[in-house]
Amino acid sequence: MADEPNYKSELVGVFGHPVAENPTIVMQEAGFAALGLNWRYLNIEVLPEDLGAAVQGLRAMNFQGINCTIPHKVAVLQYLDDVSTDARLMGAVNTVRRDGKHLIGENTDGKGFLRSLREDAGVDPSGLRIVVLGAGGAARAMTVELALAGASHISIVNRSADRARPLVALLNDNTPTQATYVPWDVIFAIPSDTHVLVNTTSIGLYPNVTDKPNIDYATIKPGMVVCDVIPNPPQTPFLDEAAKRGARTLDGLGMLVNQGAIAFKMWTGHDAPVEAMRTALAAEFGVS
Ligand SMILES: NC(=O)c1ccc[n+]([C@@H]2O[C@H](COP(=O)([O-])OP(=O)(O)OC[C@H]3O[C@@H](n4cnc5c(N)ncnc54)[C@H](OP(=O)(O)O)[C@@H]3O)[C@@H](O)[C@H]2O)c1
DSSP states (O other): OOOOOOOOOEEEEEEESSOTTOTHHHHHHHHHHHHTOOEEEEEEEOOGGGHHHHHHHHHHTTOSEEEEOTTOTTGGGGGOSEEOHHHHHHTOOSEEEEETTEEEEEOOHHHHHHHHHHHTSOOOOTTOEEEEEOOSHHHHHHHHHHHHTTOSEEEEEESOHHHHHHHHHHHHHHSSSEEEEEEOSSOEEOOTTOSEEEEOSSTTOTTOTTOOOOEEGGGOOTTOEEEEOOOSSSSOHHHHHHHHTTOEEEOHHHHHHHHHHHHHHHHHSSOOOHHHHHHHHHHHHTOO
8 A cells, every 4th residue: 555645744944034035945955856855845934033933933833943044043942842952152053953742942053063074084183283363252162072073172262351261261261172362463373283274254254355364474384284264265365375385275165065064964864965965055155
């Protein structure tokens, strides 16, 4: 006898404001299609004052999970039943998953970077010295995961001390890594013992695609691994300059795809079809 038809979709998506230009839908829907899953990803505009009601809506409509983007990554914590250890340390959630009736907060941004570093660049951060440009949300997520993965030293290079100092304290107080703050008021020279250099600032983000961080590019050496968080366009002037100096480079597209792939697995239970997701997102960004 033929199976009964099942027209019910499982629902996930993203809460944001604004949310219309968030491209995650493209890779998640490509992943669902590749595995033949009847799942839907929805970009949902949620005002800050409506976030609590929106989370209640997830519960009522039995959503399997949700991504949170600006301005909800911190505020959403108060509406969840539990939060993973790393997301609690970061103080930010970018992915909510369902566990029975419970909604659990996770953060896949730093995990996505770590997986891209390991799998795309072949680098294990354990025991390495890392220099991070920036101290915002992306830096927080990435440095917590780098520290938990055993990085020996992390320098936080940032313009404003009021964002950098709490991050340095958080890393020193809660992880085995040694973190230091480096004020970024003049052109920054990369220390020669640096293994991995990461730009986590928004410098180079569309439409300012010709901008690059104010560092002394001559201090980038062959053997260093240089990473950028900017996913679109992924080949940034920062990475071009690093490649010219013989450094290995890692772009932000891999981080974006991998943070989505980790969320996909949390929601569906299936290993994400990473290449199908990467291909869809690269096509959306007009890169090969
Ligand atoms: N590829 C991915 O999967 C992924 C994931 C998450 C985020 N991102 C990207 O990461 C970037 C940062 O996001 P975020 O959430 O961390 O932003 P954020 O919280 O606003 O932090 C921005 C950081 O950039 C620094 N900055 C901005 N303009 C600067 C300039 N002209 N000179 C020096 N420093 C500057 C800020 O320094 P001050 O503290 O001194 O202001 C701050 O440290 C964005 O471009 C975002 O798209 C990528």
